[in-house]
Amino acid sequence: DLKKIASGLEIGNLILQVKHIDFTENNNTTNLNNLHLVTDVQEQGDMINFNLQANTDQIELSETIGSGLGNIVQTGNISLHNLDTASLLILQKKFHKLHDNPMAAFIMFGALMEVAPNLLAKSPEIKLNQLLIKTAKGNLQGDFRIGLDGSKAKRLLLPVLFNALTAEANLTISKKLLEQAMINHFQQTIDNKKSLEDAKVAAEEQIKTYLANKVLVKLADDYKLIVNFNNGKLLVNGQEISLSDLTN
Structure with a gap:
């Protein structure tokens, strides 16, 4: 769900539901069941605010690291505030031109360094709000x-x-x-x-x-x-x- 705002930047919102994810490290397996992600992107003058609501109905840790904790429920909200719109537009245009360029990561890093002064001037911040982790x-x-x-x-x-x-x-x-x-x-x-x-x-x-x-x-x-x-x-x-x- 993308839309182009007056500056030319394309923004959009996302709703994602994942039934199950599991990953293993050092023989410890973690299972995430019913992961819900909802994003909200808002324009505020010459800045962009991004919000991500993340809820997980059930997190199962391996017995070695999650002993006694039972099934875990997580909710939380991550937000990025005061992102300079003009800088984001430069990065977005650069990204669209790269496609399958094997040097994409290096090129984008260089572009980020170029716009960093303008990004920092807007006093950007990241917040983790209403974090709640329920355990046994x-x-x-x-x-x-x-x-x-x-x-x-x-x-x-x-x-x-x-x-x-x-x-x-x-x-x-x-x-x-x-x-x-x-x-x-x-x-x-x-x-x-x-x-x-x-x-x-x-x-x-x-x-x-x-x-x-x-x-x-x-x-x-x-x-x-x-x-x-x-x-x-x-x-x-x-x-x-x-x-x-x-x-x-």
Whole structure:
């Protein structure tokens, strides 16, 4: 369902339903049943906003990585905001001319670099809204946003872009779900696999460390994580974290 807007850019919406998908990695198979995808593209002045609603009725993880979690249900919304229409039109025209060109990926990357300054000037952002993952051990839910301040992103240099970066995350996870996920992780760590009892102890100690360092905040039956990044400063649950500590 494509339509050409005044700028010449072709936009459209999509509704896709997939009955079943499965994929295997390291002998672990994941099954997705009844995947629903709905896209919505809207014009806003000289910018484009893109929205993707994704729901999965049933996610089945292999026993090794999904032990105790049962059948998982997922809903969420991903959106891209403030995309420069003129830049998208240039990329779209370039893409249409390439067809089966074996160098298409390299050519498109070069084209993207050419229009990047104009894209960044509009302060683009990506959001993950209303994320909800339901499991037998409780839920994970939250929102996430990452963007670039166009008034600061004047040059395609990492220090400049880093200073222009803004991000927010607000996540809540049930205590039982985090505990089970940590146990599964420690049982499957390639270089140091643990027995179930040892994995339980390791998971408990790791969560205690998170709480002591205020990476997690304890609520009634959940743990909370709030992250803010702005002007090169990282706040985790209101506490400033030195970026050098993350790289050491």
